[in-house]
Amino acid sequence: MNYANFPLDKRVPLPGADQEKGEDFIDVERLLGMAARQAKVVAACAVIGLFLGVIYLQTTPKQYMSVASVLVDEGLNKVVDDISAASQTVQTDASFLSQVEILTSARLASVVVDKLKLDQNDAFMNPPQSALAKGIGFLRGVVGYFRGSSAGDIPGIENVDEATRQAMIKTATHDYAVLKLQSEVLAQRNGRSYVISIGYQAPDPALATAITKAYADAYLADQLNASFDATERAALWLQGRLTELRESSQRAAMAVEKFRAEHGLSANSDGQLLSDKQLADLNAQLIVAQADTARASARYQQYKAIVDSGSESAFNDSAIGADQPSSSVIIGLKTRYLAIAKRLQDVETNFGKDHPQAVALAKEKADVLAQIFGQLKQLTESYRNDFQVAQAREQALRDKISTAAGKSSIDNQSQVKLKELDQQAQALTTLYQTFLSRYEEASQQQSFPVGKVRIISDATMPLAASSPRTLRVLALSLVLGLMLGAGFGGLNEFNERFFRTGEDIRDRVGLKFLGYLPTIGGGKAKDSKADDLPADGKVASLSAAEKRARMRVSIDAPASMFAETLRNAK
Template identity: 75%
Template sequence: MNYANFPLDKRMPLPNSDAGDGEDFIDIERLLGMAARQAKVVAVCAVIGLFLGLLYLQTTPPKYQSVASVLIDEGLNKIVDDISAASTTMQTDSAILSQIEILTSTRLAAVVVNKLKLDQNDTFMNPPQSALAQGIGLIRGLIQYVRPSSSMPGGADFSKLDPAARDALIATSRRDYAILKLQNEIRAERIGRSYVIALGYQATDPALANAITKTYADAYLADQLRQSSQAASLAVEKFRAEHGLAANSDGQLMSDKQLSDLNAQLIVAQADTARASARYQQYKAIVDSGSENAFKDAAISSDQPSSSVISALKTRYLTVAKRLQDVEANFGPEHPQAVALSKEKADISTQIFGELKQLTESYRNEYEVAQARETALRANVAAAQGKSSVDNQTQVKLRELDQQATALTTLYQTFLGRYEEAAQQQSFPVGKIRIISDASMPMAASSPRTIVVLGLSLVLGLLMGAGFGGLNEFNERFFRTGEDVRDRVNLKFLGYLPTIGGKLGKDEKPGETQVDAKT
């Protein structure tokens, strides 16, 4: 009997395509045989995967997550429905997504960084890292060392700056980095289809995670209050401008102030008109009585421009009259001096009468001016009263807006005043936003999850073992069964022979003898 060994120098060829229809089905027995032969490889890879998982758990610092829940009031649904004809669900989703964008905005992150001074917190800026992260960082450092980049914009030399400018630039860079880091690490997600947003932060220090989450929620609440207060104040001012409801520094409407001023001016004008009328009527009566009675009835106040002239004339008149009386008593009325004095007296009386007529005409003009001014003021007061009536009706809406703005401003100031109080950390109701679940101190680490990590490590190890086992099977160099001989070599299989010497090979199992083809 001839004996020949048929080792395979390359991968075994696929089965002949002309084989029977039964050979197109998967051979379960053959697969089980392959699994049994590669069980050690799979087991070793699974152990390696578990070992790597344990190593990852040991070298990865635990992280703690603190979560707060923020409720967006359902009144938001009504607001967006009033201003848009689109579907309510679409508008509500957009509004809540907008609130999530506000929560993760740079401005809000900057407020939290400034409040907690996170740029000066080493635990936040340089948290402990896992061995994997350290390895990645080392590789990045080597890449940056090989390909150095400028540390300042524009390629400026950092070393040439003076110490004060360098320290300021470092502080600004740390703050910007802290804001960017916080903005990327904060998590804000909508819970299902509800109006609740879950706000959370994860850190290696549970106290730091709790403080950041609380401060973030409070900052968001304060920001919404401030925005609502400003929006209400702007609505008041816009309403005032649209309806012409200008107000002074005391909050009084300009129309009311104007009406009040006009009424005061009208009262003064009425008094002036009455005084001018009385004075005019008085002097008109004197003038109407004739020049003979002008001297006796002429009573001129000293504040009038003509008072000095008339007073001088009256003084001359009295002097001439006294001299005339003396001359007539001594020499008689026919005396030439008495006739001259009588004529002079008559001339002075005529001058006094002329001055009184001019003064009466002046008083008449003053009376007419005062009367015209009073009439104009009455017309202005009537117009102002009509506008004030309209403004008072419109002011009802303005008063509502003003009260709302005042309430929101007071609420915002109250919130800021109680911000540091522990009792205020509970749910604080506001117009549209309120905290329904305050951030609490995490008691257990949220990552890495031991069960999940070990489970994934085991699955990855098994998959790796299956891959290596498959490679071993496809790279097999010997025949294992008689079917292999018939399929691959197209020779008749006669049977199995034990290994010469009766001792199993190093890598063989009972029932798995290296096959020698017999011809």
């Protein structure tokens, strides 16, 4: 059998491409081999982690959680909203965050501390601690001692008397209880609902339940007090503002009346100025006066024309109305004139014009006609007087209208300022009425002790401890132990200084790997049972025959890995 000669004294460089190609892949078989080799280390660390978890469970006091749920419901104060003009906004995420901040505020914590006297409760102030917490506290104390810290001392307490010292200690204890309760209380919103959960965890389940109930009650009382305080402050502010508005409104109204009186801008029931009303009345009277003047002028001209035509035609043209003052006299004279004329005509027809009776009747007829003409002259003169009176009245009305128009113009100019003052007065009056109604609403709202928060789930006594959780602690301890064991195993593999495979020879040394040379008969001593051991506990030495048999392995098994490696090395 021919074998190639290998330069055993020289390193054989490996191709770089193959090396880079091998580094791009994860050798799962190698990882499994590493895991199998380090299985004991990982198992030991896992057992240690479980043991530490059991110790933590045994040394950590149990904690009990009590939870209450409150609902922020805007519909609860609907009765108040119906009488109040203040608009209510929709609950938003920011408002719920504000409610959570109120629940975890120092003021609410102080109310609970005072109600339950937690600053005097040793179970709250000094609860049992776990060994881990005690160790951390001890380390902090040591560090504080070396740093010279005196955080536990109250500044200035050594310079005061005993009563003041006790008061300072009591105040500091109360403040510590408030800070402790404020940091330990839990408040959070349940999903996207309008429900907020309030919880507290304590070693004593009764203490946790009492604190949770007190917190829920204090939150409801705080909401009611906040609503009452807000309405009370609003009412007080509105009351002071009402006094100012009432005085301002009165001053504005007095300014309007004073300006109206100074400028004579009195108005009637319809709100119209008296000067405008007077001007309108004068215009109406002027129209009537003009009609009367025209009528009087027509009558006067008519009778004047009759009188100017002579006495003969005056009788024929005169038409006296029954409403005239001389109508009865003239009508009587005309009747008499017609009777005389008829008798005169009969006498003249029977006896002739020269008859004495005819002459007497003719004279009487002329006398009656003269009387009628005289009456017409008097009537014409009366109509002339009426016409002159109507003209004078019309002119007087025109003069009055001119004067009233000038005064109305001045009043209208002054009325601009009056309107401005009146608008200011009305605005202040309206504002005063609005604030008055708001004040009445705020006063009424104080009598409605209705808030927007109600308890939907009261705190109950917890039946089981909320922490520490056994399964979770053990699982976490096991996982941490496994991770620690994996870390130690990887560290052991990284710090190895021997070769396990041929790839290690080629990668780290850079030489050609000749092959594996297994141990012959090495497993017999391990496979031997305790019963096969001699009484002194030592393995019997190998016989000479067994040694010779092991030396003939390459001859007896020429195809074995042992023989192949020897031939390859040769």
